[in-house]
Amino acid sequence: MLLGEGHDPRGQGVPLLDAGRRSDRGGALGDEKLTYLGQSYGTRLGSVYAEQFPDRVRAMVLDGAFDPTLGTIDRRLAAYAGFQRSFDVMAAACAEQASCPLGTDPKAATKNFQAIMQPLRDKPVPAAGQELDFDGALGGVIAGLYGPSLWPTVVRGLSELKQGRGDALLGLARDIGGGEADEAVNGNVTEALFAINCMDEQRLTPADVAELRTRTFEVAPFMNPGGDITRGARDGCEFWPARPTLTIPYAQSVPGLPRTLVVSITGDPTTPHAGGIKLAEILKSSLLTVKGEGHTVVSAGTNKCVDRIAADYLVDLKLPGTMPTCSA
Incomplete structure (x- = not known):
């Protein structure tokens, strides 16, 4: 992750x-x-x-x-907490429907979400001719939390996951990343995003990343991949060759x-x-x-x-x- x-x-x-x-x-x-x-x-x-x-x-x-x-860690945590809040609001709306894949008790939504999502760490599901793993599915959910008009697609995607497919969530992840599976069509959105962020944000030490990893799942438990959360996640700018140029604040x-x-x-x-x-x-x-x-x-x-x-x-x-x- x-x-x-x-x-x-x-x-x-x-x-x-x-x-x-x-x-x-x-x-x-x-x-x-x-x-x-x-x-x-x-x-x-x-x-x-x-x-x-x-x-x-x-x-x-x-x-x-x-x-x-806000420095890099606090700004990211504020955003993750914001996505947890939006997840909770979406889950409460979903819970009004008997068919909600997160159940009809909003208080249990995060736990039910984890039960659907965490198995993807070890067993990805087919999605539009490829496989969807935990990170890809979570990216789709987060993309869908940007606005209420996308919440029904998130709900449909979670229902699909329970049936062993990931098409809807893969589609959401593609939409926010540029909209195309073909890199030649999609352009350099990912590359540009890293280049811009790595020059704007404070460089994190391994200790900073460990703190961020722990606190992320405290403020946004729906994002928790399960298993050993002390390993695996890295900072995307760890090996960027140039120092950041933006001073915060x-x-x-x-x-x-x-x-x-x-x-x-x-x-x-x-x-x-x-x-x-x-x-x-x-x-x-x-x-x-x-x-x-x-x-x-x-x-x-x-x-x-x-x-x-x-x-x-x-x-x-x-x-x-x-x-x-x-x-x-």
Whole structure:
């Protein structure tokens, strides 16, 4: 098992066309100042840009935010705890159905999940012309925890596992990793993810990895592979040849930064709501809280309340006098 970063490969930062005057001072886009929407990992990109060039920011929306004060271990643990919370919410919804593969008692869901998943360590199951082992199946489940629309696929995948197949969970794992089984089509998503993470995160010692391994299964027991958990997991950046270049904490003092907007979902599994609150506090941003489940919401076309506020801000720099709470 690999204790990975937990970054969403779909996370991004998008520089938008500036509504203001263009000039030759604007770098690659030719804009005088930056208008930016950053989601997931893109919130880190935006925060670091704001820290380095606060006077070049026109507008910045940071959706699904990293807490810039958390070191690598604590940030990963916060994400794992967030996925456990989302698993529990999904399991409670599943338990309302008599056919739920996790049973009808939400309190027993993690134990029942482990009973379904842990045998895959020694006996993978067939899935779409290949085999699905524990790590692959867990990757599919975690991918499905990113949003409630994917929960039925997770439930179906667990039912399939009980019948000796892993097609649905393999499909989920492929979707979040790029969507294709063929490496030539899928591109270099995995390679890019490791390269970016290993330059951004603190390098972990073997003792750090041992601590992370133990604490991971304390905060997220549904992820526990069973057996001897003191062996096997390694840090993915252990042998990366270059030292990290990002200093953590970051974006701690940003004088002169214009008013920015942080958007945070209360039930975000991978960038927990507490991180959005913290980033808004540090950047002195306006905070738009969205009650519900899921990871990132701006521009998805699923929430008129969020999109109206974000659009008014990005286009006209207008924000409500009293920020409402939107519902997912």
